[in-house]
Amino acid sequence: MSIALTLGEPAGIGADLIILYAQKNLLQNLLVFSDPDLLLTRSRELNLPIKITEKKPSKQNEICVFPIKANSKIEPGVLNPDNVPFVLETLKVASQCCLDKTCSALLTGPVNKGVINQAGFSFTGHTEYLATLTNTDKTVMMLAANTFRVALATTHIPLSEVPRHIQTNTLNKTIDIIHQALVSMGIQQPNITVCGLNPHAGEGGHLGREEIEIINPLIKKLNNSGYHIKGCVPADTAFTPDALHNTDVVLAMYHDQGLPTLKALGFKKAVNITLGLPFIRASVAHGTALNLSATGNISLGSFEMAFNYVVSNV
Numbered sequence: 001m002s003i004a005l006t007l008g009e010p011a012g013i014g015a016d017l018i019i020l021y022a023q024k025n026l027l028q029n030l031l032v033f034s035d036p037d038l039l040l041t042r043s044r045e046l047n048l049p050i051k052i053t054e055k056k057p058s059k060q061n062e063i064c065v066f067p068i069k070a071n072s073k074i075e076p077g078v079l080n081p082d083n084v085p086f087v088l089e090t091l092k093v094a095s096q097c098c099l100d101k102t103c104s105a106l107l108t109g110p111v112n113k114g115v116i117n118q119a120g121f122s123f124t125g126h127t128e129y130l131a132t133l134t135n136t137d138k139t140v141m142m143l144a145a146n147t148f149r150v151a152l153a154t155t156h157i158p159l160s161e162v163p164r165h166i167q168t169n170t171l172n173k174t175i176d177i178i179h180q181a182l183v184s185m186g187i188q189q190p191n192i193t194v195c196g197l198n199p200h201a202g203e204g205g206h207l208g209r210e211e212i213e214i215i216n217p218l219i220k221k222l223n224n225s226g227y228h229i230k231g232c233v234p235a236d237t238a239f240t241p242d243a244l245h246n247t248d249v250v251l252a253m254y255h256d257q258g259l260p261t262l263k264a265l266g267f268k269k270a271v272n273i274t275l276g277l278p279f280i281r282a283s284v285a286h287g288t289a290l291n292l293s294a295t296g297n298i299s300l301g302s303f304e305m306a307f308n309y310v311v312s313n314v
Contacts, residue, residue, distance in 0.1 A: 002029055002030060002103050002104070003031065003103060003307075003311070003314065004066075004098055004103040005030050005108075006032075006090040006107075006109060007033075007034050007038075008288065009109075009112045009290075010038055010070060010074045010087065011075060011078050011083075011293060012287075013110070014110060015039055016042060016292075016296065017284070018063060019043050019050055020046070020048070021304070022061055022062070025060065027064065030063075031097075032065045034066075035069050035070040036065050041074070042076070045294040046294060050062070050063055052065050068086065068089055069086070070083050076294035079114075081118050088116070088129075091133070092133060095130060095133045096133075104279075104314040106130075107281075107282055107283065108281065108283040109283070110289075111123075112288050113125060125156040126283060127139050127156075131277070136276055138173045139274050139276040140174050140274070140275040141272065142181070142273045142274075143259060143262050143272050143285055144273060145266025145305075146266065147248075148265065150249065150250050150251075150259060151178050152258060152259075153165075153166060153251060154255070156255065159256075162253065162254045163210060166210050167214065168217075168218055171214065171215065171218055172218055172222070174251070175218075175227070175229070177275050185313070189228055191228045191230070191246050192227070192249055192250075193229075193233055193243065193250045194215065194219060194233065195232065195234070195235040195250065195251065195253055195257060195258070196210075196211045196234055197210045197211065198210065201233065215231065231251075239261045267302070269302070270302055271302065272306070280310055280313050284303050285306075
């Protein structure tokens with residue numbers, strides 16, 4: 001079966017990534033859900049040859065496409081709300097193909113959340129949108145750079161709303177999903193480090209009580225049932241080499257508590273993985289890079305890591 005690939009925001013570098021990748025790789029196991037005209041036009045802008053096919057490519061430069069037409073003209077680097085339905089349609093159709101087992105996994109390019117909401121669609125990110133499309137009760141966002149992994153208890157919500165989303169039941173589900181996913185990756189006894197929500201993990205309740213009332217009691221309960229969890233660990237020391245020793249994943253309480261460190265240490269080697277879906281989904285760990293669209297001046301590092309992760313786990 002093919003791996004489904006969506007390119008994300010058409011004005012960004014999603015199309016550039018696959019065109020550049022096709023120059024040096026035979027893409028027999030990729031099916032690209034996009035507008036063929038976008039790919040052909042972008043290839044001319046990049047001055048790189050490609051051929052669109054509906055069969056498995058037999059040589060480099062050939063890209064197999066599931067055709068979905070864009071709504072409006074696409075200009076590199078220029079966001080157009082008219083094309084948001086096209087972006088969402090590629091995700092819907094590709095996801096359905098994964099649910100139908102027509103495709104074995106989903107690989108996604110970067111989207112622009114702002115223009116999607118500007119067009120009138122409520123969208124906080126791939127993680128949440130794919131959960132809705134697949135009727136999945138709970139998903140978890142995890143980024144990985146080789147063996148360094150960071151998962152998130154909350155994802156794309158305002159910082160002011162984070163504390164009320166740190167609840168025992170949802171945190172329990174998050175840790176369960178992470179544990180099961182790591183086991184499926186071949187880690188038989190995953191070691192999970194959990195960050196505190198507050199500075200210094202609450203400083204014994206003087207800087208916040210979520211650790212005392214919610215996080216630590218849950219960790220104790222799960223460890224008593226056979227899990228291997230360390231925490232709550234203050235986030236400012238959770239990512240030191242000593243703290244990361246024997247740690248398979250760090251669970252951060254919110255987006256910018258965990259991801260800046262991972263991206264600082266492995267930006268071009270990082271992959272974004274959605275745990276809990278009924279199929280494997282991975283993505284690049286960077287944005288649309290509108291200013292680099294159609295320039296060819298981009299790194300394929302994160303795309304290659306995401307692609308290799310999907311291939312090795314299907």
